[in-house]
Amino acid sequence: MRNEVRKLRAEAGLSQQELGDAMGVSRQTINSIEKERYTPSLPLALNLARYFSKRVEEVFDDES
Amino acid sequence: MRAEGRETTQTPWRGRWWLPIWTAGLGVVMLVAAALGGDAVAGLVIAASFAVAAVAFAAAERTESLRGIGGVDGDERFARIEVRSMAAAGRVMAVAIVAAWAYELSQGDDGGAFTWILGLGAIGYVAAMVWLRGRT
Numbered sequence: 585m586r587n588e589v590r591k592l593r594a595e596a597g598l599s600q601q602e603l604g605d606a607m608g609v610s611r612q613t614i615n616s617i618e619k620e621r622y623t624p625s626l627p628l629a630l631n632l633a634r635y636f637s638k639r640v641e642e643v644f645d646d647e648s
Numbered sequence: 649m650r651a652e653g654r655e656t657t658q659t660p661w662r663g664r665w666w667l668p669i670w671t672a673g674l675g676v677v678m679l680v681a682a683a684l685g686g687d688a689v690a691g692l693v694i695a696a697s698f699a700v701a702a703v704a705f706a707a708a709e710r711t712e713s714l715r716g717i718g719g720v721d722g723d724e725r726f727a728r729i730e731v732r733s734m735a736a737a738g739r740v741m742a743v744a745i746v747a748a749w750a751y752e753l754s755q756g757d758d759g760g761a762f763t764w765i766l767g768l769g770a771i772g773y774v775a776a777m778v779w780l781r782g783r784t
Contacts, residue, residue: 608723609724609725610723610725610726612725613726616725624724624725625724628724
């Protein structure tokens with residue numbers, strides 16, 4: 585699933601580790617999400633969107 | 649941007665020493681079983697092999713993947729990886745047991761042990777399906 589996590593994280597000046605710590609997941613999981621190899625659970629997707637003050641459909645897109 | 653996200657996953661769901669202790673414990677079980685069967689030497693070899701693996705797991709604590717699989721840094725992705733790995737291992741075991749059962753039968757044996765293992769696996773699978781169906 586396409587997503588804007590890498591872009592949003594870069595704009596926020598966060599490392600993968602820092603975002604992972606904030607989300608309660610590992611750095612590897614953030615990396616896998618950014619590379620679109622792993623589709624996060626609904627709670628994690630919502631939490632990521634809220635963290636960046638976005639709606640979940642602004643962060644994740646399954647139609648591209 | 650929010651200052652802090654809410655935790656979304658169960659981390660960790662196991663302790664740092666879970667995997668090494670589990671591995672070493674299996675070695676002890678095998679040692680006792682072999683000793684009861686009258687072949688303590690084989691039991692010692694098996695237990696030593698498991699002990700080496702346990703030490704390797706403990707020493708590999710710096711590896712992110714092993715920490716995740718072992719539970720130290722476990723999160724939803726590692727939990728999903730573990731479920732899929734367990735399912736894959738279950739399929740391999742099922743094929744191996746069916747093959748061994750067929751071989752036993754072809755040799756004129758009753759294949760009793762494999763019959764029991766397969767039966768137990770089938771019951772476990774159905775029970776898990778029923779249990780999870782009501783909770784998922």
